[in-house]
Amino acid sequence: MKNKEIQEKRMKGYFIQATKEILKGEGLKAISVRNIADQAGYSYATLYNYFKDINDLVFLCVNDFQEECELFVSDLTNNEPKGITKLKASILAYIKYFVEYPGIFELFYITRGGDFGNKPQIISVISNSLDNACKKDWECCLKHKLIPEADTEKLKAQLRYSIIGLLSLYLNRLTPATYSEFIDRATMLIDSVLGIKPDIRDHLSKNDASTIQNSLISVTIKK
Amino acid sequence: MKNKEIQEKRMKGYFIQATKEILKGEGLKAISVRNIADQAGYSYATLYNYFKDINDLVFLCVNDFQEECELFVSDLTNNEPKGITKLKASILAYIKYFVEYPGIFELFYITRGGDFGNKPQIISVISNSLDNACKKDWECCLKHKLIPEADTEKLKAQLRYSIIGLLSLYLNRLTPATYSEFIDRATMLIDSVLGIKPDIRDHLSKNDASTIQNSLISVTIKK
DNA sequence: TGCATATATTAACACTGTTAATTATATTTG
DNA sequence: CAAATATAATTAACAGTGTTAATATATGCA
Incomplete structure (x- = not known):
C-alpha cells in the first residue's frame, strides 16, 4: 500500500509543521498535545496514531531546525572575508539564531525528552550542531593552515561547550542582563578561545575580503 | 511579634528541607506542590501561606546547595597538591557534584523559574558558583604567579561556560554515552583551557604534595 | 450497496499549579 | 475560665497537562 505511506507521511508532516510553528513562536512552554493538534487541525488523540508520545514528535x-540554522548562519556571514574572521562571524551568527528562537535552544540543549537511547541520529545532529554550522569555515581554516590541525578538535570542543553554557546563562538566567553585554561576552569568549587579539583590524576586516587573515598558529598554546 | 517570625521561619524551613530532599533524591521532575507538602507533613495549600509560588520555594x-557543593569540592580535593593541580581537581570535583545530583544542576542552570528579575542574589550565586567553589585555588595560583593575572578573568569565563555546556550535553543528551568517557572529556577540556599538557606527572602528582607545580605562564596565549 | 478495516474523536483518568471557601486551631479579650 | 476574634491549615474546585480506552466516522473492497 503506497497510498497509506504517503498519507501517513503527510499527516506526520502536518503535526511536525504545527509543532515547529509553536516552537518558533510562543516557545516550548506553549507546546502541548492539544495546542499542536489545534494548530494542525485535528483532535489531540489523533496525534497518538502517528507519534508514540509528544517527545517523539517534538x-x-x-x-529541520538544524538545516534552518545552517542557512541562517551562511546568510548572515556571506559577506565576511574567509578565514578566521568568517569562522568567528559564523559562530556569532549561530549564537544569534538561538537568541532569536529560545524555544529551539531549549529543544536542542535543555529539554529532557525521556528515552534518548533510541534516537542516536537526533543526538548526533545536536552534538555536532555548531561544528556543522561552521563546517566550511573550519575546512577553509585548515586548508590554508590558519589553525594547526592538531588543535582543531580541542578548539571545536571548547567552543561547542562554552557556547552552550553562554547561551544557557543568558537565556535561562538573564546573565548578563542586556543583549549588548551578552554579545560583548560572546565576542570576547570566541576571541579568547580562538586566540584572537582585540584589534582594530577586527572592525575593518568586514570590508576587506581580499586576503585571508589572522593566522592562529603564532598564538596557540604550544604543544 | 518575635514568636511569629520564628515560627514562620521554622515553617519555611520545613518546606525548604522537604524540597531539598526531593531534589537530591528523585530530582526536579518529582517536584510538585503536593509532593513537597507531603514530605513536609502539611497540606499542599499550606505551602502558599509561606511562599508565593513553587518557584519561589525551589x-x-x-x-544551601552552593554551600554544600563548596564543601563537597574541598572535601574531595583536600589531599591534592596546591596550585594548578588542585585547581584542576576542584573543577573536576565541581563537575562530579552535579553528576551526582543532576536535579541540582537543573535547578542551577536549566530550569526557568519565571520572574528572576526579583532575585538578583540567587542569580549572582549561580553565576559565580564555579568561581566560588574554586576561589581558594584561584587565589593560590595568582599569589604564586602560576597564572598571569591578566588572563584569569578570561580563563574563569571559559571554564564557567564550557563546564555548563559539558554537563548539559552529558546530563541532558547523554553525550558522551558513558561516565568514564565523560570524565575523559572533562579532563581534556580543563587541560586545554588551562593549557596543561597531557603528562605523566599528572598521574604521579597526587602523591607529591611538596611543590607547587605546572606554572601556566609559559604556555599561555601571549599578549 | 454492505461489510470490514482503518482512522478520527470524545470521554475519562491521573496528574499539575493555584485560588477560594471552609474548617480547625491559637490567641486575645471580657 | 469562657467567648470572641484572628490566624493558620485544610478541603474543594478550576483550568491546565499527557495518555489511554471506548466510541463514532470515514474509507476500501467484494
Whole structure:
C-alpha cells in the first residue's frame, strides 16, 4: 500500500509543521498535545496514531531546525572575508539564531525528552550542531593552515561547550542582563578561545575580503 | 511579634528541607506542590501561606546547595597538591557534584523559574558558583604567579561556560554515552583551557604534595 | 450497496499549579 | 475560665497537562 505511506507521511508532516510553528513562536512552554493538534487541525488523540508520545514528535523537529540554522548562519556571514574572521562571524551568527528562537535552544540543549537511547541520529545532529554550522569555515581554516590541525578538535570542543553554557546563562538566567553585554561576552569568549587579539583590524576586516587573515598558529598554546 | 517570625521561619524551613530532599533524591521532575507538602507533613495549600509560588520555594534551595557543593569540592580535593593541580581537581570535583545530583544542576542552570528579575542574589550565586567553589585555588595560583593575572578573568569565563555546556550535553543528551568517557572529556577540556599538557606527572602528582607545580605562564596565549 | 478495516474523536483518568471557601486551631479579650 | 476574634491549615474546585480506552466516522473492497 503506497497510498497509506504517503498519507501517513503527510499527516506526520502536518503535526511536525504545527509543532515547529509553536516552537518558533510562543516557545516550548506553549507546546502541548492539544495546542499542536489545534494548530494542525485535528483532535489531540489523533496525534497518538502517528507519534508514540509528544517527545517523539517534538524531537523530530530537530533536523529541520538544524538545516534552518545552517542557512541562517551562511546568510548572515556571506559577506565576511574567509578565514578566521568568517569562522568567528559564523559562530556569532549561530549564537544569534538561538537568541532569536529560545524555544529551539531549549529543544536542542535543555529539554529532557525521556528515552534518548533510541534516537542516536537526533543526538548526533545536536552534538555536532555548531561544528556543522561552521563546517566550511573550519575546512577553509585548515586548508590554508590558519589553525594547526592538531588543535582543531580541542578548539571545536571548547567552543561547542562554552557556547552552550553562554547561551544557557543568558537565556535561562538573564546573565548578563542586556543583549549588548551578552554579545560583548560572546565576542570576547570566541576571541579568547580562538586566540584572537582585540584589534582594530577586527572592525575593518568586514570590508576587506581580499586576503585571508589572522593566522592562529603564532598564538596557540604550544604543544 | 518575635514568636511569629520564628515560627514562620521554622515553617519555611520545613518546606525548604522537604524540597531539598526531593531534589537530591528523585530530582526536579518529582517536584510538585503536593509532593513537597507531603514530605513536609502539611497540606499542599499550606505551602502558599509561606511562599508565593513553587518557584519561589525551589530557588530558595540554591544557597544551601552552593554551600554544600563548596564543601563537597574541598572535601574531595583536600589531599591534592596546591596550585594548578588542585585547581584542576576542584573543577573536576565541581563537575562530579552535579553528576551526582543532576536535579541540582537543573535547578542551577536549566530550569526557568519565571520572574528572576526579583532575585538578583540567587542569580549572582549561580553565576559565580564555579568561581566560588574554586576561589581558594584561584587565589593560590595568582599569589604564586602560576597564572598571569591578566588572563584569569578570561580563563574563569571559559571554564564557567564550557563546564555548563559539558554537563548539559552529558546530563541532558547523554553525550558522551558513558561516565568514564565523560570524565575523559572533562579532563581534556580543563587541560586545554588551562593549557596543561597531557603528562605523566599528572598521574604521579597526587602523591607529591611538596611543590607547587605546572606554572601556566609559559604556555599561555601571549599578549 | 454492505461489510470490514482503518482512522478520527470524545470521554475519562491521573496528574499539575493555584485560588477560594471552609474548617480547625491559637490567641486575645471580657 | 469562657467567648470572641484572628490566624493558620485544610478541603474543594478550576483550568491546565499527557495518555489511554471506548466510541463514532470515514474509507476500501467484494
